[in-house]
Amino acid sequence: MSHQPSEKKSTFSRRNFVKKGALGGAAVGLSPLGIPLVNAVEKAPKGKLKVGVVGLGGRGGGAVNDIMNIDSGTVLWAAGDISKDRFKKIEGISKKFSGRVDTDGGKREFVGFDAYQKVIDSGADIIILTTTPAFRPVQFEAAVAAGKHVFIEKPYALDIPGLHSIVETAKKAQSAGQSVLTGLVWRYTPHLMEMDKRLQDGAIGDILNVSSSYCGGGRPNQMPDPKFKPAEMSDMEWALRFWQNFLELSGDGVLEYHIHGIDRMAWWMGDQLPVRCYANGANIAPVKGANNWDSCNFSYEYADGRTSSFFGRQIRGTYSASGDNIVGTKGRAVAQGNSAFIEVDGKKIWEGKSNLGYQQEHEIFMKHIREGKVFNDVIGQSANSHAIALMGRNAAYSGQLITGEQIMASKDVLLKDIKNLTYETPFKARESAVPGKTKFL
Amino acid sequence: MIRFVRKFQTSPIFPFIIALLCAGTVAQAETAPDIKPALAKDGFDEEEMRLAKAIHKRILDYQGIKKKTNNGKEEELIAFQDPLASGAHIDMLPVKGGEFTWCGEEKDDILKVSLSPFWMSKHEITWEAYEPFMLSPIPRQKDGQPLDFMRAQIKNDIEFIARPTPPYHPMTFGMKRDGHPALSMTQHAANKYCQWLSFQTGHFYRLPTEAEWEFACRAGSDTNSSWGADAQKAGEYAWFGGDASTHYNVPGKKKPNSLGLHDMHGNVLEWTLDQYVPNRRKYFAKDKVHNPWVKATKPYPHVTKGGHWQQSLKEISAATRHQSTPVWKVADPQRPRSLWYHTTTPWLGLRIVRPAKIPTVEEMYHYWNSGVEADE
Numbered sequence: 001m002s003h004q005p006s007e008k009k010s011t012f013s014r015r016n017f018v019k020k021g022a023l024g025g026a027a028v029g030l031s032p033l034g035i036p037l038v039n040a041v042e043k044a045p046k047g048k049l050k051v052g053v054v055g056l057g058g059r060g061g062g063a064v065n066d067i068m069n070i071d072s073g074t075v076l077w078a079a080g081d082i083s084k085d086r087f088k089k090i091e092g093i094s095k096k097f098s099g100r101v102d103t104d105g106g107k108r109e110f111v112g113f114d115a116y117q118k119v120i121d122s123g124a125d126i127i128i129l130t131t132t133p134a135f136r137p138v139q140f141e142a143a144v145a146a147g148k149h150v151f152i153e154k155p156y157a158l159d160i161p162g163l164h165s166i167v168e169t170a171k172k173a174q175s176a177g178q179s180v181l182t183g184l185v186w187r188y189t190p191h192l193m194e195m196d197k198r199l200q201d202g203a204i205g206d207i208l209n210v211s212s213s214y215c216g217g218g219r220p221n222q223m224p225d226p227k228f229k230p231a232e233m234s235d236m237e238w239a240l241r242f243w244q245n246f247l248e249l250s251g252d253g254v255l256e257y258h259i260h261g262i263d264r265m266a267w268w269m270g271d272q273l274p275v276r277c278y279a280n281g282a283n284i285a286p287v288k289g290a291n292n293w294d295s296c297n298f299s300y301e302y303a304d305g306r307t308s309s310f311f312g313r314q315i316r317g318t319y320s321a322s323g324d325n326i327v328g329t330k331g332r333a334v335a336q337g338n339s340a341f342i343e344v345d346g347k348k349i350w351e352g353k354s355n356l357g358y359q360q361e362h363e364i365f366m367k368h369i370r371e372g373k374v375f376n377d378v379i380g381q382s383a384n385s386h387a388i389a390l391m392g393r394n395a396a397y398s399g400q401l402i403t404g405e406q407i408m409a410s411k412d413v414l415l416k417d418i419k420n421l422t423y424e425t426p427f428k429a430r431e432s433a434v435p436g437k438t439k440f441l
Numbered sequence: 442m443i444r445f446v447r448k449f450q451t452s453p454i455f456p457f458i459i460a461l462l463c464a465g466t467v468a469q470a471e472t473a474p475d476i477k478p479a480l481a482k483d484g485f486d487e488e489e490m491r492l493a494k495a496i497h498k499r500i501l502d503y504q505g506i507k508k509k510t511n512n513g514k515e516e517e518l519i520a521f522q523d524p525l526a527s528g529a530h531i532d533m534l535p536v537k538g539g540e541f542t543w544c545g546e547e548k549d550d551i552l553k554v555s556l557s558p559f560w561m562s563k564h565e566i567t568w569e570a571y572e573p574f575m576l577s578p579i580p581r582q583k584d585g586q587p588l589d590f591m592r593a594q595i596k597n598d599i600e601f602i603a604r605p606t607p608p609y610h611p612m613t614f615g616m617k618r619d620g621h622p623a624l625s626m627t628q629h630a631a632n633k634y635c636q637w638l639s640f641q642t643g644h645f646y647r648l649p650t651e652a653e654w655e656f657a658c659r660a661g662s663d664t665n666s667s668w669g670a671d672a673q674k675a676g677e678y679a680w681f682g683g684d685a686s687t688h689y690n691v692p693g694k695k696k697p698n699s700l701g702l703h704d705m706h707g708n709v710l711e712w713t714l715d716q717y718v719p720n721r722r723k724y725f726a727k728d729k730v731h732n733p734w735v736k737a738t739k740p741y742p743h744v745t746k747g748g749h750w751q752q753s754l755k756e757i758s759a760a761t762r763h764q765s766t767p768v769w770k771v772a773d774p775q776r777p778r779s780l781w782y783h784t785t786t787p788w789l790g791l792r793i794v795r796p797a798k799i800p801t802v803e804e805m806y807h808y809w810n811s812g813v814e815a816d817e
Contacts, residue, residue, distance in 0.1 A: 058583075058775030065776045092777055185774070220607045222580035230590045242580075316576055319618065320611030337615040338772075355772045355785060 052124030080115025158251030191352030204328030214261030399435030503643030
């Protein structure tokens with residue numbers, strides 16, 4: 001810990017710090033804000049719930065499938081996407097959930113950049129937002145303003161102004177009694193939830209340090225050499241097709257991909273915003289035309305002097321694994337892929353294994369909606385994980401030490417006027433960051 | 442190649458290989474497999490047929506060249522090593538054709554099976570041999586085709602063979618990679634891998650049929666395991682061990698069967714071409730079949746063989762049939778689910794065969810295109 005640029009002495013106290021949230025101050029747990037409304041009984045919807053999906057990519061189809069699997073009273077009511085081809089997927093959904101797709105013979109299937117508003121206005125009760133993440137704050141605001149429950153896939157904010165917008169909207173949803181679920185799925189993975197309970201109960205004493213990793217092969221959204229770009233295709237269309245390669249549309253692998261590991265790290269550390277971060281990273285094996293980095297190392301320090309670190313990589317053909325090492329005063333806990341264990345005095349005292357909680361997260365979400373309760377995992381939970389990810393990215397890109405206050409005051413907007421974005425909007429990717437030169441804004 | 446043969450001479454199965462050498466060249470008059478005429482009921486996909494023809498021609502041309510340089514002699518059914526463009530190689534061992542009694546799970550499911558000769562890979566296919574296929578150098582649509590706007594600029598037909606999209610999660614499941622068997626490909630991915638291999642090597646490759654797999658595994662034995670009935674010996678031949686075992690292993694570290702094939706029992710479960718039918722005798726409605734293959738009419742279940750490192754001795758026997766299931770994709774968060782990965786199977790791999798007789802274009806088409814690859 002000697003390399004950590006700390007000015008303070010280590011002053012961590014009891015485990016109760018684990019229970020405090022950083023942004024909203026809410027309790028952490030299975031249902032961060034699962035407070036029943038006064039009029040819960042009248043609010044609880046009994047019959048059919050109409051689902052509208054915006055963004056029919058793999059995750060859009062997946063979230064629709066999960067929600068319809070969990071709650072037999074749901075129907076797919078409306079869908080929107082910028083690409084017409086994607087609507088073929090609805091046939092498959094219709095086949096699997098017979099009689100539960102009712103888009104009015106396709107009349108509620110909307111194509112275009114304004115499709116999200118049409119889906120929201122279609123009369124759906126629950127909106128699934130699974131487009132390219134750059135659009136999330138604008139679409140989330142519109143969905144909540146219209147009184148909908150919303151599932152927002154991660155990442156939902158690619159810069160701090162975007163994150164502030166999401167938190168504002170989430171608060172509005174909270175006070176209006178609308179539920180919000182984030183697609184940070186590890187939180188709802190059974191064996192990790194079980195491990196969390198045990199850690200909260202003091203299985204390894206106080207948690208001193210967490211190191212997490214998230215390493216995969218190359219970006220799933222593989223981009224060809226830009227020389228293949230057809231002359232008639234606009235720069236924006238190209239960028240949207242291969243969005244995982246561009247900072248402006250994906251927030252870097254840090255937000256798009258590594259955030260899963262960062263979210264787990266934040267979870268074990270008690271969902272607080274670190275006070276300081278220094279970091280490194282690079283485009284070690286660059287993809288031609290991409291400005292996103294493929295590797296990062298983040299070091300965080302918390303107010304009580306505890307530290308955590310994150311290692312992320314996304315390079316084809318490299319060793320890939322994802323996990324956490326949690327060190328406590330009495331033992332340690334290790335999560336690796338689909339399994340985890342707790343060890344005290346060199347002995348395993350608990351072991352767990354399960355698949356990622358894609359179904360479970362929708363189960364919790366739908367249960368709240370059906371019971372007239374409000375679910376909201378943004379405030380104090382996923383918003384904090386997004387802030388920590390943004391803190392790491394900015395510290396790495398600039399090469400500077402970034403404090404908690406500094407990051408929350410960042411004014412950098414990656415893509416302006418997203419509301420009016422179309423294929424005709426000019427797009428020029430920023431230069432890939434160079435630590436020491438790239439300014440923190 | 443020479444090094445390989447030398448290494449072979451010290452192996453206990455060398456006399457057996459010599460016997461095969463003496464058996465002479467591959468018989469030319471073979472009957473076609475029992476492919477049902479219903480197979481092409483929807484007709485052939487034009488582009489897939491074009492590719493099958495192009496690869497068929499490459500294979501025949503290569504056979505012609507080899508014959509010429511070999512003074513007009515046909516290729517012998519002997520061990521060889523096939524080098525891949527990536528630098529990896531695959532060792533192939535001969536399996537002389539023959540007959541065996543095939544006993545199924547139901548009492549009356551007994552068939553006499555005769556098989557034509559083929560080569561089978563000595564080991565399960567490793568990451569080194571599989572990954573160059575899995576990680577396409579150009580982007581792919583979900584069905585594995587190049588992006589539409591790139592098609593006109595692609596010159597080499599090998600790029601038109603459907604290939605996996607990049608995996609989202611580590612397909613080694615936190616275990617080691619180097620030298621270990623490739624994991625978690627779908628049967629469709631395995632079929633396309635064989636097609637891709639065939640294009641680049643000039644040898645026709647495919648998955649083994651269920652009967653070929655069991656015949657090669659048994660290697661003349663009629664016990665549960667190729668080493669005989671002695672359960673004490675199992676550890677010398679196979680990686681297995683139930684829930685207590687923690688990982689898969691580098692192939693070839695345990696003793697081979699009498700044909701020289703390693704890890705037929707245990708380590709990773711191996712794909713076959715066949716759809717699972719409960720009673721094969723009833724399905725074929727004959728007592729005796731030649732080169733049987735139950736062509737798939739639905740995505741699940743297919744037959745996988747040999748069991749894996751996480752199973753018990755009973756489950757890795759020569760006769761045990763494991764059925765593929767959609768549950769193997771339960772961790773896939775996308776819809777439709779990937780055509781390429783089983784995201785919950787850190788114990789599923791493949792082994793390939795090369796029939797001695799080069800099939801027709803139509804047969805190749807059917808071996809490489811199951812037509813039922815989509816889950817939903």
